[in-house]
Amino acid sequence: MNALVPLPVLLPLCATGLSLAFGTRLGRFQRFISVAVLSAVLALSVILMIAADRHGPLSVHLGDFAPPLGITLVADRLSGLMLTVSSAVTLCVLVYSLGQGMTDRDKETPLAVFHPAYLILVAGVSCTFLAGDLVNLYVGFEIMLVASFVLLTLGGTGPRMRAGSTYVIISLFSSMLFLTAIAMTYAATGTANFAQLAGRLADLPIGVQTLIQALLLTVFAIKAAVFPLAAWLPDSYPTAPAPVTAVFAGLLTKVGVYCMLRTETLLFPGNRLGDLLMAIALASMVIGILGAVAQTDLKRLLSFTLISHIGYMVFGIGLATREAYGGAIVYVAHHITVQTTLFLVAGLIERRGGTTELTRLGGLARAAPMLAVLFFVPAMNLAGIPPLSGFIGKLGLMRAGVADGGGWAWLLVAGSAATSLLTLYVVAKVWNLAFWRAAPPGQAAAGTVLESGDDSDDDADAGPDRIRGTGDEGITPAHRPAGQAAGATLHGRAVITTSRLPRPMVAATAATIGIGLAFTVFADPLTAFTDRTAAELLQRTPYVQEVLGR
């Protein structure tokens, strides 16, 4: 069973090679490989999660080198859960992007780099979730980041280059900080392995411990976009193609949260910086959601709610009780799915209405009832309306806060209640502007409009792609007037609005909503599982014994 542990990293990497070798000529083969490999990774993750739950953590020392020297991969309950949720979401997003690519007729200019980069991203994410030492964690981060650079700047249009440069520079800087932290840890303890560090860090002087902890927390806070370090996120995410933004928003920030959870429980037990974390969490929640209130562009607005809701997870980490960790883990799983879904829906809205600027949208509830449903469910989920999974996560966190009973904890409970109310306000605003009110005049005329396909989807030659511009047929992206949406397609071309939404995209979005609803239906097993996970994290011994023991 232990031999399965490296596969979630290896499979996507091998598939990348195949995809690059054959992809340029055989687009269909490339798509098949991506879907098959991601499905396999999903199956593997489920197996790993169940195995870790039944028999405790699984670990592999690659090349059979003993812990301080070799690379260690560990799958415990937390890793298993994160892997499962992330691979399910990445699979859905891949299907969505396939739908988008097919509709945009990418055949003429195949974007050969999208699939390989996406697979490498998956490999990097898996690598961080499975990493058993700081160096491997760093490598996993870098794999993920380099792939994300490519995905964020796909097509190389002006806005994407600008957004990308912010993102690249910030990521680069945080990587440097991470490397510094690794150097310090190694100098102080002589190892970078988590299990060994768990034992050795406690012997260090308190000042050195706090320094290393603060440095690592800063690095992960940049990745997770916690408030004072989050300014890069709403700047860089919204310009990317919709599926890319969705997977970034869902996964990459949560990787930072995962690392915080892992290091705070395993390396620095005792919660020395708990108050600081809670203060940051409060600021992140409140300021993030106020930023969202002020926005009128849907994608930017969603980016700000993302920052705000990271605060909930940091709240759980700051409380550091078993219930709080349980609540935070539920919230991570919930938030990965719901945030991805919302960005996917934003992509659909852009496709239908031609823009994500809320002031220019309207009347979508009548024009596209399906789209309205697709938006409504995850939006309510984000706000935490009772039967949905957001409510379960928030309830768990608030109960943990009340049980803790400290001053900060009560403040945070009040803050998180206020934040969910404001979230409800924000999504209600989106609902009113984009869906409920009458369509503003001239809405459909904006941008280039794809003539609604008169069921000729299959003949590739004529196709429904005849562009009905605003009079000028030869409109190309380069000559597009400024101010129009900067392209939701993978190439960064002009937005093409359709009256009928492509079926694979709708199906993929519905599938992510289904995952969100499954959290509600299976709420009891899920919370029981996260409770066991939290217990395992606090215990620390199963993890350490599995890696060092025998």
Added chain:
Amino acid sequence: MIVSASLLATAVVLCAVGGILMLTRPLTRILLGAVILGNGINLLVLSSTGRAGAAPLLYGVSLSRVTDPLPQAIALTAIVITLATTAFLLAMAYRSHQITGTDEVHDDLEDRRIVLRAEVLGERAQLREQFRSGAEPTAEERERYREERRRLRDRLRADRARQARGRDASGNLWNDVLGADPEDYARDGDAKADDRYPRDRGADG
């Protein structure tokens, strides 16, 4: 643990230089900053080895006296990663230069719009205040007031044109690479630019 002071000092200087370069605007300087900072931190990683020992070879050296090879492995990994990121940043600087004629990282459009709008509105309000508070304005004063307001409006327009330029390439590769005059972009004047560089027309059409 014994650490080489010269190694540490070099690392500190490199980090400082790199950090300052990373705070500048042009992407090429940021790139240089990243390279220098990366090297500084690699030295920091190396210095976590402690006292230097014999080469970490498998045979012929007593294992107790070899240098710790692990930081070297970490530093090597980091060097390779920095190389990849450097290549990417370089491509990005080039592309950015192609599109906007410069490799500077622009301000966030929304931020700049807010700042500029606030600035212009503030100045206009001040101007009006001055104009109203005075006694019956002479024709000359009225003329100057109009002139000032026109100047402010032009500033907003110029900024909008610059934003438009930031969003898209002009589509004329020759101009994008060599950097045509800003006016060519601002007037949305591809036709004008083509007159200037007639040899490009064939490639475009």
